[in-house]
Amino acid sequence: MSDLRPFSLSAAEISQRVHAGDISIREVADFYVQRTEAYASKLNTHLYWNASNIAAQVKDQESKLKSGLKLPLAGVPVLIKDNICTRGVPTTCASKMLENFRPPYDAHVVERLVAAGALIFGKTNCDEFAMGSTSENSAYGPVRNPWNIDYVPGGSSGGSAAAVAADLAPVALGTDTGGSIRQPAAFCGIYGLKPTYGTVSRYGLIAYGSSLDQIGPFARTVADTALLFDVISGHDRRDSTSRAIPPFQTRNGLGTADISLEGKRIGIVKEFFSAGLDEPTRQALSKAVDVYKDLGAEIEEVSLPSLKYSISAYYLIATAEASANLARFDGIRYGQRQEEAGATLRDVYQQTRSHGFGTEVKQRIMLGTFVLSAGYYDAYYAKATAARRLISTEFTSAFANVDWLISPTSPTTAFRLGEKIDDPLAMYLSDICTLAVNLAGLPALSVPCGWDEKGLPIGMQLIGPPLSEEALLKGALAYEQTAKHIGSRIPQF
């Protein structure tokens, strides 16, 4: 009989105990199947999971273990956002368009997880095609925040974040195009890493904004964040934007981490602490900065004036890329098909797309189509790319003087369900702290750093120069070990 208890074990500990023969992969799977049965519907975190499929994976991983393989994620349940392809397993992007789609191949990250001993435990709910900040834009209903089910979990990777926060799995994958890992991580009180562009293969990720999209991990500890990142990172020739670098080994660095930050220089991004930041978030961030000061870091204010363009630049570039990427959904090769009697090919395209896409997805496709259309390209898209270059250059200059930057992950804690759904611009404005990181291709980590008076979690964002994931994780570990927030509160749902 296992001694597994909710919130009792990290992914690293599960793998360690499985290797030690202390618990079996089957016991881990049974425990998480029970939790999924009990809570997934209430939180609406899962779009697909199947106990028989999990049982088959348990057998496969047990036989690998018996053959003596060392598996970094032995028996670890991992949830996958539903815009990442899983062979033979429904992958809907939370859209009616793909409601019956079963990909014929696994994404690179899924191959890596399975090879590392993980159990693919299900597919998680999200905003349709990853377009949104609350996980309400799902054709299958909104995800709920385990800290208060009347509030959103953030988005677009809200199902993954809420499930990890509720311990329906120790870790999960999300995707981040403009903050879709970091913001839900902040709203759900867990860690979420958006890696440097090009460090995690996008092969098998259903594209939204190809120059911005990255897959990354969610976890409840820094060590698990590092563990999952190490497994999924590294070169893949099937993604032409994948860097020719070996997988990261950040976990080795963390094992010997000296939490003293003597000599480290941390920049406080002035623009992210201006109007719109709610008071509990400001106070939590101020306390977190004090922790870093006490650990010996030098703190200085940094100004990146072009950040003011990031919302505009992001929503023009992301939607322009989306308008091209989502052109493939035409009802012919995959996904649903609408075809009235006597329909022409163009009718099929139009009927299928008009019926299959939700309101926000149509809006972003049209915005992107508009800004790329004749007569508007120079006024909008070209300006947005110019702003992107300005933002990127300012980050490069900032990192000449500081090791990393700190900001809130979001100006506020989670909002109530329905609060912003009818006001897209208000929704877009809430992404102010995360968008610029994607425009510049940088790594950034959301770190839980407290709760507001309603008991909703607050997140701090650490931003580093390209390929500085290990340094960011070490910085987060120093904070985690000092502030001791992790495990001090558990969501009641």
Place this chain on the structure above:
Amino acid sequence: MSGDAAGRAASIDSSTVRRVAGLANLVLTDEEVSYYQRHLSRILDYVGELASIPRQDVGEFDSTTLAFALKPQERLDQTQPSLDPEVALVNAAKTSGTTFQVPRIID
């Protein structure tokens, strides 16, 4: 609205919404046209702030100038295995033999 209008209070008329929807292979109801006209106008009004960027001082976007300085990865021009036809067709709503089926294009 013309291209020169970007940067000022922008609005987009209903015929432009319908034209853009057509370019994107979408058909909108009158209600949807009104909804998107309202929302796209607000968004375009907001992004008009980019007009203040002096483009000649910044230059065109080039991914190699970004902080992450990504160089395209090349690979050998070698044939790789691809999906078997029956696997490639399994998600299609209509097929015929080893092909995707579409409505007749040429009479």
